[in-house]
Amino acid sequence: MARKDLLDIASLHREEIEFLLDQSTSFKKLFTRSVKKIPALEGKSVLMLFYEASTRTHSSFEVAAKRLSAEVTNFDVAHSSITKGESVRETIETLQAMRTDYIVVRHGHPGLPGMIARQTTASVINAGDGAHEHPTQALLDAFTIKEKFPDPRGKKVLIIGDILHSRVARSTSTLLQKLGVEVAYLGPGSLVPKYVPASIRRFTDYEAAMAWTPDVVYLLRVQLERQDVQFFPSVREYHRVYGITNTRLAEISDLGLYIMHPGPVNRGVELCDAVMDYERSLITNQVENGISVRMAVLDWLTPGGDFPKQEAYAAQPRAGSKVILP
């Protein structure tokens, strides 16, 4: 049995995750061929519904869909008038009438992709809902880590920054833990809530976190635009206390640690400029891997009606799948 929607990481089973990561590997091999397109989703339509601007995720999904030969439509979201929930519901009715096969949705309100999924027969992919989840980001992060550590069990990932507002932190830490990776958080006390799950280690200063000997340091983007309230005194102080400064980069380099970041980077805030040339930076790998992971997700989901929500099942490639590549 297949899944209709990808709304979160929390409800994914380990077997499903591993299946998706394996599929991503196959898709990535395709990139080195001269013809990068395969007909897996020929005749299918993918609708991009982005209520929040995101060039990176948007274009990554678009490329992924096109490489699977799907038809991609951008739904014109007038940012000014369509922020209210009622308008979203009207939009859903329109979408259902359009009989699109896949909807990739990003919205500032947590749970909204799930709401759309319940009201349409299309497969809905959550491309980020508020501070809730961003499952394809988590998958591409895990994929990127697995490229360096094929067996990631017991590896340690230190996530630094604004945990409170970060859907990336939620999804990625949940997924990594499902793969047996140890996760720790570090960030300003105002941005790392005390009630994060107990399975996640929490550090209050950088030195103590490094003494934990992480394998990967994952910097979150400081969402300066989101800070209606002041969570830390200044960007300068943030960089000094929680950022990767030149001194810290030297230390990280000596220890041979990998650096990740979901992008786009605020230079001089999370990371000093020199990180761009750091050889163990996986930031561009993440971007590249985003495409193959999203291809795997699109190929895996099965649009249609009457799907029992969030039901347990064994992961299987869907019947007639043409994309199991050598």
Next chain:
Amino acid sequence: MILLQNARIATENSPVLVESDVLIVEGIIQNIGTKLAIPEGGRVIDARGRVLMPGMFDAHVHFRAPGFENKETITTGSEAAINGGVTGVVMMPNTRPALDSATAVATVLENAKVRSRIPVYTSGCVTKNREGKELAEIEGMRGLGVKMLTDDGDTTADPAVLLRAMQYATEFGMFFASHCEVLELAGPRALNEGVMSYRLGIKGSPACAEEIIIDRDIRLAHAAGAHVHIQHVSSKLGMETIRWWKSRGDVKVTAEVMPHHLMFTDEHIGDYDTNYKMNPPLRTQADCDALLEGLIEGVFDIIATDHAPHTPFEKAQDFLSAPNGITGLDTALVSLYHHFVEPGKFGWDVVVKRYSAEPRRLMGLPVAAIEVGQKAECLLFDTEAETTFTKEFMKSKSQNTPFIDQTLKGRVDMVILGAEILLER
């Protein structure tokens, strides 16, 4: 003439039910005793096994009229009350226009007289249009019987404004009901700040946002010599704050707790179920346990529902967009029985005292006791039957309740007010 035979009568003073016949003549309880003679031409009701108790009184309801009649009207709201065994209510004044003047209150009360089969009372605003700035026309509303002043839905943010209102209105024998919430801390007011808000990615409202105002408003009442009534308490520390102030004995403070805050936690929200979205939000099991303790101990003087109807369309939005509030009148009594009386957590006396007698005393009204010479205002409750809260069962215009389609133990079988049988199942 109605003769209820072998009813088990519940009172506020004892958990023990006393079996008796009750004879009602021309709306007045004329006799209580065993084997009363069957009156000629009278109706005889075999109430064996069923509990007879005074009609409930809900001192915190939103009937949405005027201004939001698509959610509820005085008619549908009062029918929901009768459906749940409630024979009197106090409306909150957050209507449009807000009930902040004698004119507005008079209109509502006149309307209620025609459109409701039970007495409907209303509270009045503390400040004009509930804006927290200028005092409402308090004395004018008193002339129409308003006893309770509140900006419910919002805290009167400026403590100086509230203090002055308290000093002014206490002279007229009025009291204040406080919706306790520091807005700056409360965020989008969707759910409790904690493990669940983190998991769902929604900025939560911390319990301290409520507790700070509970303490602030009691302190203000203490300073002004006023009576303050703390509305819909949802947190353990909030309950303990009230308990502490009550133990001092030098300020008049009363408090209320809602059935939903006793029964549900933020965990019930699950996958963004907006039927659990309310303000103050559902908190944790530890809070529920403390509230129950506070109710049994008497820290909470009354139970009320905060009956807050919203249309299905509004509640069908995503969690952040959907409005706060659930309906409560149709479901309160049965759910209290199902969750607490039946499992033996407290007796019928607690229900009668906290949801019938004390709310009437709070409003300065006579208590609806089942005693000879009193006006008949009572209900028959079948403890063996069940109620399924289908859409059709509900009399409220809206069905935004976690109990929708649930089956609970207990059923309100009959509601009597004076010479009239308002409900019979």
